Amino acid sequence: MxxxxxxxxxxxxxxxxxxxxxxxxxxxxxxxxxxxxxxxxxxxxxxxxxxxxxxxxxxxxxxxxxxxxxxxxxxxxxxxxxxxxxxxxxxxxxxxxxxxxxxxxxxxxxxxxxxxxxxxxxxxxxxxxxxxxxxxxxxxxxxxxxxxxxxxxxxxxxxxxxxxxxxxxxxxxxxxxxxxxxxxxxxxxxxxxxxxxxVTFAHNISRDQERIHWEKDARAVFNQVRGLSPWPVAYTTLQGENVKIWSAKMGNTSSNGEPGQVVNINKTSFEVSTGNGTIEILDLQPAGKKRMTAEEYLRGTGSKLSIGDQFE
Known part of the structure; x- marks a missing residue:
């Protein structure tokens, strides 16, 4: 044996x-x-x-x-x-x-x-x-x-x-x-x-790799979100507070918005502009709170998230 x-x-x-x-x-x-x-x-x-x-x-x-x-x-x-x-x-x-x-x-x-x-x-x-x-x-x-x-x-x-x-x-x-x-x-x-x-290398994920750089194109941001889910999870900031983005998909909105700008809000999700195209946010986690769907987030924040708000 x-x-x-x-x-x-x-x-x-x-x-x-x-x-x-x-x-x-x-x-x-x-x-x-x-x-x-x-x-x-x-x-x-x-x-x-x-x-x-x-x-x-x-x-x-x-x-x-x-x-x-x-x-x-x-x-x-x-x-x-x-x-x-x-x-x-x-x-x-x-x-x-x-x-x-x-x-x-x-x-x-x-x-x-x-x-x-x-x-x-x-x-x-x-x-x-x-x-x-x-x-x-x-x-x-x-x-x-x-x-x-x-x-x-x-x-x-x-x-x-x-x-x-x-x-x-x-x-x-x-x-x-x-x-x-x-x-x-x-x-x-x-x-x-x-x-x-x-040969190429895949070093352990750095903190900088976790931060979303909205000036990249939509495909790169989408890949970043799914590539870091469910750990360590990509993040961005809104009004000075970190927000983890757990799940997203490629958006459909034609946008001239600035990278990181909210350009569309519906009942179940919202879209954020990138350097080229948009990303539709499906699941997220505001600082100090549990993971939630975009629908739960929008329902909980009411009018706090508006078109034109800026993720950094």
Whole structure:
């Protein structure tokens, strides 16, 4: 029986861990990030992978920092045949990469060499990509630079946001890994060297990327809203207060309004002008309030939002 150490942290990783366990591989340990405070009350919360590992009765290791830690020595001492990672969140040191005889492999949510880094799903939508996918790859010391083993491509639909695509790619990653693992274990898998000339990066989302720049065209703003939903969520300001924009669609109003200006209000939504075209706001969250539909917002604010008001 192949002995596995699994490393992952968010919801994306959970179906992959579950599949490895259900397929009968011997999971020696699950390595994940430490519990973190969550929400306004800062409740200490385990990462989703830890919750799943405990449900499955698997031992959990949670190093704050892997490199140079006692936990690193514990993982190596387990002597796994293979280490499988999926959105773990830390770089693996060379001593760990070199430890398992079958190597360390990663389930990465892009079609490498495109979008190496920690936010490939966000960035694909932000950039207006029409397709994305999952890569099963060998891990190397350089970020997401190892040899490609297998890939699967899917279309990015107009209705997809990061949350929806996250779930789709998690399922695809699970299925592709299930199909690919037997060949890896048998040593019959492909190894395709990445083309360094085609490399792009998807770094973790910065605060500036979250702010809507209304001077961009409507398509870019639409992609920003759906690319950052449901986390970390795009935002703008109105009358000096932050407003998160959770959901929007391309608008239909022909507008000569200034970028960020409200140009149309109806019962269920309102439209904001961009550098070229308009965006129809569907769900938003004013500062200090819960997320709400545009209809609820308009009903609650009454005449406070007017045509000509300016989002900054």
């Amino acid at each position: 192949t002995k596995v150490v699994f490393m992952g942290t968010p919801d994306f990783s959970v179906p992959i861990l579950r599949m490895i366990h259900e397929e009968g591989y011997e999971v020696l340990a699950v390595v994940t990030q430490p519990d973190r405070p969550v929400g306004r009350k800062r409740v200490l919360t385990p990462p989703p992978v830890k919750a799943e590992a405990l449900r499955l009765g698997l031992p959990v290791i949670q190093p704050e920092r892997l490199r140079g830690s006692q936990e690193l020595e514990e993982i190596i001492a387990l002597a796994p045949d293979i280490i499988i990672t999926a959105a773990y969140g830390q770089i693996l040191p060379k001593v760990l990469l070199d430890a398992p005889p079958l190597g360390c492999i990663n389930v990465h949510a892009s079609l490498l060499p495109k979008y190496r880094g920690g936010a490939p799903i966000h960035q694909a939508i932000l950039d207006g990509e029409k397709t994305t996918g999952v890569t099963i790859m060998y891990m190397a010391e350089k970020l997401d630079a190892g040899d490609i083993i297998s890939q699967r491509e899917i279309a990015i639909e107009e209705s997809d946001n990061t949350g929806i695509l996250f779930d789709k790619l998690s399922t695809i990653g699970r299925d592709l890994l299930k199909e690919t693992l037997p060949a890896i274990i048998a040593g019959t898998n492909e190894r395709i060297i990445q083309d360094e000339e085609q």
